Amino acid sequence: MGLQSYIEQRKADKSLLVMAHVVCGYPSFEANMAELEIMAEAGVDLVELQFPFSEPSADGPLFVRANEMSLQNGTTVNDCFEFMAAVTARFPFKVLMMGYYNTVFKLGEEQFLRRLKAAGGVGYILPDLPIEEAGSLHALSAELGLEPIILMTPTNSDERLAQLAAAARGFVYVVARKGVTGSKTQMGDDVAALVARCRAHTDLPLGVGFGISDRSDMEYLRGHADMAIVGTAALRAWEQGGAEQLRQFFSDLVAA
Amino acid sequence: MGLQSYIEQRKADKSLLVMAHVVCGYPSFEANMAELEIMAEAGVDLVELQFPFSEPSADGPLFVRANEMSLQNGTTVNDCFEFMAAVTARFPFKVLMMGYYNTVFKLGEEQFLRRLKAAGGVGYILPDLPIEEAGSLHALSAELGLEPIILMTPTNSDERLAQLAAAARGFVYVVARKGVTGSKTQMGDDVAALVARCRAHTDLPLGVGFGISDRSDMEYLRGHADMAIVGTAALRAWEQGGAEQLRQFFSDLVAA
Amino acid sequence: MNLFDFSNGKEGYYGQYGGVFLPEILQATVNELLECFRQCKSDPTFWAEFVELMQNYSGRPTPITHMANLSAHLGGAQIYVKREDLNHTGSHKINNVIGQGLLCKRLGKSRVIAETGAGQHGFATATMAAKFGLDCTIYMGAVDVARQRPNVFWMENMGAQVVAVQDGQKTLKDAINEAMRDWVTNMADTHYVLGTACGPHPFPEMVSWFQSIVGQEARAQMLEQTGRLPDRIYACVGGGSNAMGIFQGFFDDDVELIGCEAGGHGAGSSLHAARLAYNDASVGIAQGFKTYFLQNDQGNMNETHSIAAGLDYIGINPILAYLWEQDKVRFLAATDDEVREALKLTMRTEGLIPALETTHAFAKAIEEAPSMGKDEIILINQSGRADKDIFTVAEALDDNKWKEFIKTKAAQYQQERQ
């Protein structure tokens, strides 16, 4: 079953899906597993596993540090794939690779995709790989049945949104605002208008990310989007209060 | 009696006269008086009393410091003249003012000469006043019977020596070598040749100065010059061993 | 040779190097920049305005100086030096910065941001921002802020805000990442003044274009002063902007071009920043573009090292990577030790104080000049001066009197407070 169908299916029971995020190897793979356990309990629908990179220029401070610490811990690409395999074997949610293109490039596009597939991942998010540069990777992905997640952003023109839509598979990641991950986004007319513009260009499900941090954000998104993408807020909860606070965070978040 | 006659008279009994040097007010006027007492005992023939100046650029390190300390002690031009009056009243040797032209200029040339005369001085040595700039001062001096001491140096051409000779009065101060006061001069053919060149241009007595420091210098000068001019070496003796060492210094120096 | 004719190939690519690898959110901004740059490039009044400003504000044209003593001392080729150190703010960085400042005005933006390592580029950008009345934020690794306080002092006094970046190695590449993060947030009113000919297209082309003023002048000056072109040109290569600047004047000539990288502790030491001269780098994608990077097999960047902060960078200009591959530019590396010796020799024989970055080019020219003929000519690009960076030089030369002086100063400051 493709990602799009999976999302649509889950949406039958839920007004708003949730995609969560974990930086592989930070603070440790064991901790990652514990976090994922909590996310699974909370009924999270999709998870991005970020492969750490030394130059995470699209990430905000918390993730930057997480990338850095993970690499200091010695995390390798191999570790990440192995972890992904364990995660996909254990949990019901679907898993995406998230990271930077150099990780893919160094491994070789084909090799990367084969390993991703073998680890049970369904696709990937590479924020520094624009569609112009993604031709061969997308083609190979189609062959292998893996889905590139495309980002649509508030600065894109309609023309550009159409181009992005043409390349998008699975769902579209709607970037709620300018900036990097991590700081709070004021949900309001801007977000609604952006989602509407994206919707005009694609029939794929729309996930909205960047700055989703509490139940009120969820409430706002319900009806506008198909999925809320939660990153930094969850990591912050974990860093501040470990498993307990993370559990609290998700139960607050998903309480309808 | 003019300075020239005085020197010639003294030379009747001595093969080499001695001119000594004191920086007024360093270390104190009392100390100056004690030094002069010793010089008088040793039969010194002439003394330069240096009026301290803040920019003694023709002096060597010891005198530079002496000038500086004297000014720090508060020595004024007035003090120097008063001291000169006391010195000329007390000792048999003749006294010259030595210093820089600004001291004269600030007081006014005429006023300076009148006070010098009143204090019993017979002339002056102003190393930074070249003959080109000395016209009015020399003219006034002639009127008042005071004598400008002119320096002849190893770098002067014959033409220049002739010009200097024309302005010289009393005696000629032969600068034994390049440089400032203070460091040792190697007595030898150079000095002899210089004295001979000076002698060719003037009938005035010749005093040789710069670096005269011991009996062997005196011996060398005997027969070449009329007078040895002793500055730094005496001050060094005083600074190192006070009255006793200064007495020793002069008795060594003048012992025939 | 027109490197910038992309009509037959991929826009912004030089062979396989270059491109744009940026978050989608910047797509419009980079397009707007590219379009504006294209307009500027095809508008002769823009270049004329640029040249005039460089003349009136920065003192261009900078001269070519014959190093008669150094040449005689080495006994080989005649060495000439292009004096970018005489620019206002003391390096070639101002060429790029003023150019981008003019462009920023055409873009209608009121704020500039920049990364800086050694501080030269930040200093130049803060200066330009003061001159153009732009708001200015400079990102600088925290380690560099601590090392380069003098430059921070001047930047702040020219009204710039200097942000100490606490991520990663806390040096240049981390400052670039942080500047990117600012840009993806504030692109509406903010132009990112990248300091070297790296990063996503059109930066390598654009920075090279502004720096081409160096090579244009140099070619004409060499012909005028010596009646011929040089046999070899040496330029240090951090990101590659000063090298591209001077090399461009001579691409169609029979002149050997030599890029001089930071050899640090030497080949095999891993403590260096030689991407092409040594064998440690490989092709990758980071900081918005594709080129040779000093990275591990996982695609994560290595720690680099150089005596010269401005050469201490993981990647290299994609155009130079391409030209190197085509054997059009030779690459060498100068070690820290060679640089120390070359600096001392240059100061003593010629009264020039090249920046430590620049001295890498001097070091290699000094090494090769003796085996060249006396009628051959070397041209070195003196990309900057070091008199502003005394801490760097005094520490590089391990000068004890300097260290004593600093201790005395510290004691004096301590006492003042009491």
Add this chain to the structure above:
Amino acid sequence: MNLFDFSNGKEGYYGQYGGVFLPEILQATVNELLECFRQCKSDPTFWAEFVELMQNYSGRPTPITHMANLSAHLGGAQIYVKREDLNHTGSHKINNVIGQGLLCKRLGKSRVIAETGAGQHGFATATMAAKFGLDCTIYMGAVDVARQRPNVFWMENMGAQVVAVQDGQKTLKDAINEAMRDWVTNMADTHYVLGTACGPHPFPEMVSWFQSIVGQEARAQMLEQTGRLPDRIYACVGGGSNAMGIFQGFFDDDVELIGCEAGGHGAGSSLHAARLAYNDASVGIAQGFKTYFLQNDQGNMNETHSIAAGLDYIGINPILAYLWEQDKVRFLAATDDEVREALKLTMRTEGLIPALETTHAFAKAIEEAPSMGKDEIILINQSGRADKDIFTVAEALDDNKWKEFIKTKAAQYQQERQ
């Protein structure tokens, strides 16, 4: 106006100021110098060689920069700046030094000596000596050596011997005395490169002549850039060399010339170095010439003070003293506080960092510009840049972050030793 036509009066005198007051031992040396200088002055190839060297080595002509922001901020006259700060070594001092270097070669001498206060002149002289292959000794007051270690560091690295002078106030004037003492000893092979237009004839004339390149360029540039001459020209005055340099271009024009002295703590404070703008100086003879000196009634020199070491001098150029007496040059003094404010304003509005000396001229121009018409023009001579002298500026601005940085550095150096 030909100030240097002595055929009707006394050679080397400007009104009652100037002359030669030196020990007889130097008479021949000074004559030889005068003669050589006369030959150079009447030999067009000498000036041509000088200009060429200044172009190829030092980057002349230096530009004129319009301070559009500062002018708008002040709301009065349009302010232009002559950029002597862009010279190699960072100030106008190099003009004089290169000129005297060429002359030294004509004299056939192999060694140069110089005094220095702020260090600029010593730095320039050491540079020239390296370039010309001359031995070099720099005399510097011990207080200044301690204050200006950065400049000492560069001088030593360019092969000069720096002697810390322990006499007197241990500052500039004492360094001059000590250089004189060297000269009376070593005149056979040594030329004394006096750093400003003071001292015995022919130095005031000679230094002014070399510096006249500034005014020559400036006049032509102002006509070219603005189509007219400035209404007023401001220059700081220590010994007077940069002021003479720029003023000479405009003596025959209807341009008001303003000399800006060091007002230190202000009129009446006695902590200043304003010889003409305040009433504390009187005519005297010291350091080889006659002019206004800050001296007491005994003819001994006063202690002087300025935030800018290069203006902190007891005497003034005799030509300027004469021109002031003739109402041809107006004199003002800028206080330390005014200088601090002017420096901050200039950095922020224009991205220029004038030397503290230079900033005295900026301060007075800034004070007077608002009451001038918008169509009037001010020209300031930017005699130097301060980026090399960060200790001086950071201390002048009492910058705490700087002081903390120095303490950290000191601790780091201390640790390295252990």
